[in-house]
Amino acid sequence: MCGIFGIQGHDEAANIAYLGLHALQHRGQESAGVVAGDPSLRRHVEMGLVSDIFTRETLAKLPGRAAIGHVRYSTAGSSELRNAQPFLFDYALGGVAIAHNGNLVNATSVKIRLENRGSIFQTSSDTEVIVHLMAEAREADCVSRLISALRQVEGAYSLVLLTDDNKLIGARDPNGFRPLVIGRVKDAYVLSSETSSFDLIEAEFIRDVEPGEVVVIEKGGITSHRIMPAAAERFCVFEHVYFARPDSLVNGKSVYRAREKMGIRLAQESKIDADVVIPVPDSGVPSAIGFAKEAGIPFEMGLIRSHYVGRTFIEPQDSIRHFGVRLKLSPVRSIVDGKKVIVVDDSLVRGTTSRKIVKMLRGAGAKEVHMRISAPPTTHPCFYGIDTPTRSELVAASHTVEEIARYITCDSLAYLSHDGLMASVGAKADGTGYCSACFTGVYPVALGAPDEAALVRLRRSKV
Ligand code: AMP
Numbered sequence: 001m002c003g004i005f006g007i008q009g010h011d012e013a014a015n016i017a018y019l020g021l022h023a024l025q026h027r028g029q030e031s032a033g034v035v036a037g038d039p040s041l042r043r044h045v046e047m048g049l050v051s052d053i054f055t056r057e058t059l060a061k062l063p064g065r066a067a068i069g070h071v072r073y074s075t076a077g078s079s080e081l082r083n084a085q086p087f088l089f090d091y092a093l094g095g096v097a098i099a100h101n102g103n104l105v106n107a108t109s110v111k112i113r114l115e116n117r118g119s120i121f122q123t124s125s126d127t128e129v130i131v132h133l134m135a136e137a138r139e140a141d142c143v144s145r146l147i148s149a150l151r152q153v154e155g156a157y158s159l160v161l162l163t164d165d166n167k168l169i170g171a172r173d174p175n176g177f178r179p180l181v182i183g184r185v186k187d188a189y190v191l192s193s194e195t196s197s198f199d200l201i202e203a204e205f206i207r208d209v210e211p212g213e214v215v216v217i218e219k220g221g222i223t224s225h226r227i228m229p230a231a232a233e234r235f236c237v238f239e240h241v242y243f244a245r246p247d248s249l250v251n252g253k254s255v256y257r258a259r260e261k262m263g264i265r266l267a268q269e270s271k272i273d274a275d276v277v278i279p280v281p282d283s284g285v286p287s288a289i290g291f292a293k294e295a296g297i298p299f300e301m302g303l304i305r306s307h308y309v310g311r312t313f314i315e316p317q318d319s320i321r322h323f324g325v326r327l328k329l330s331p332v333r334s335i336v337d338g339k340k341v342i343v344v345d346d347s348l349v350r351g352t353t354s355r356k357i358v359k360m361l362r363g364a365g366a367k368e369v370h371m372r373i374s375a376p377p378t379t380h381p382c383f384y385g386i387d388t389p390t391r392s393e394l395v396a397a398s399h400t401v402e403e404i405a406r407y408i409t410c411d412s413l414a415y416l417s418h419d420g421l422m423a424s425v426g427a428k429a430d431g432t433g434y435c436s437a438c439f440t441g442v443y444p445v446a447l448g449a450p451d452e453a454a455l456v457r458l459r460r461s462k463v
Helices: 013-022 056-060 107-116 127-136 142-150 196-201 237-243 255-270 285-295 318-328 352-363 401-408 418-424 449-462
Strands: 002-008 031-037 041-047 066-072 087-091 094-104 155-163 168-172 181-185 188-192 204-208 213-218 221-226 234-236 276-279 303-305 329-331 340-345 368-373 412-415 433-435
Touching (some): 002 013, 002 094, 002 155, 002 213, 013 066, 013 188, 031 155, 041 094, 066 094, 087 127, 094 127, 107 449, 127 142, 142 155, 142 213, 234 237, 237 255, 255 285, 255 368, 285 340, 303 352, 318 352, 340 352, 352 368, 352 401
Parallel strands (some): 234 433, 276 340
Antiparallel strands (some): 002 066, 002 188, 031 041, 094 155, 155 168, 168 213, 181 204, 303 329
8 A cells, every 4th residue: 555645836845745655654654755846857766754854954955846645554565665756857859757556457567568578677666667668658748658557557556746847747547446536725736546645735626536547737727638448437435444544535435434334334234232342443443433432332542542652553473563553552451451442443354363362351351252343244355455364374265164163262253245235325225335345355356366366475475
């Protein structure tokens, strides 16, 4: 996963991009970067968090009225500086910078073809494939070359690009897997993965970039182009379940409200008699609120999260991951002691977190611990940009709900049904409009064989 941001027509473009990336930090913590244009393009990219990377001095070296930025959480390409975005390159038409959120499913196949024709790649990121395809295209302008490149790639992409003639370009793949929204602050237009950044910079939300649309923002305003006729929309439902910030609107809907509805529906499907409902903070909070309201059981913060540790999800070894959960969460004895507790979390992937939480709550005196998950069982890995482990590590891929309950040692376990999830996000009656491949195994865009092998290699290297 990644977060992307762009601004055009503002005297302090790099500063605003920095603030925008702050509000997208939850989408990636491995590296961050900004490219600004005055009009020649300058880049500052480092590994780490936005607030650690950018200082007044580094931002002062990025003058210009347009800028793009990126925060990275690697899903294709390893976590190292050479893969940190935005990428900046020069080609026949001048300088261009690009930042990408998503995952191309045919990048390895296209890369092999390009390498056989003489291309030399500098990174192991799928995004670089788009750059090479733009460089070899024959069209006379940058936007047409981008469209020509995008017609040759498949999978998930939301992109922002900046050219050295001060065009800010945004694009979304024809299925619209990943979000990208347009806003306005004073005379400037902004593009962002989520509206959470608009609130910080006081921008007004205008609309989503449509699936299959390329928007070009320059002095005269916005023009819209199409990559190809629209395909069936497949917005990632996991953005609503876990990834996006609850204060964002994504795909036109409030993330908070969607999660609250998931909790309400979960209570309707699997309510149980208990004394207290507690969330796994932060991601389980809105759904636990919905659950508690619907079930008529008091909501309390029975687990407190330390905000001074990073995410535990991608720690290298199981032993460290176990320890990581305890670093991140601790139980409030006065809330859970002697109580029948319902714990609501947004998802259960390997089961490591839930197992640890159940143990912690029992240690703090809980009489019964009932785990409720506001999404269906995660049975399949994502090919479109969410960092999920390989299938063999997904506990629900090979175990029944009863077996998982035994493994995490809870008194009962229930997941939200797929229908319940779809109703909560306002999907069409037949469930179309969203991609829920991680819960169903129905992949809207197939993954090429070399690409699958490359993705499996990368994910193994991260475990
Ligand atoms: P696990 O211990 O593997 O079952 O992880 C479950 C926890 O990880 C839940 O609390 C989720 O909120 C969180 N989670 C689920 N998916 C992701 C993801 N792609 N990246 C980071 N955290 C995640």
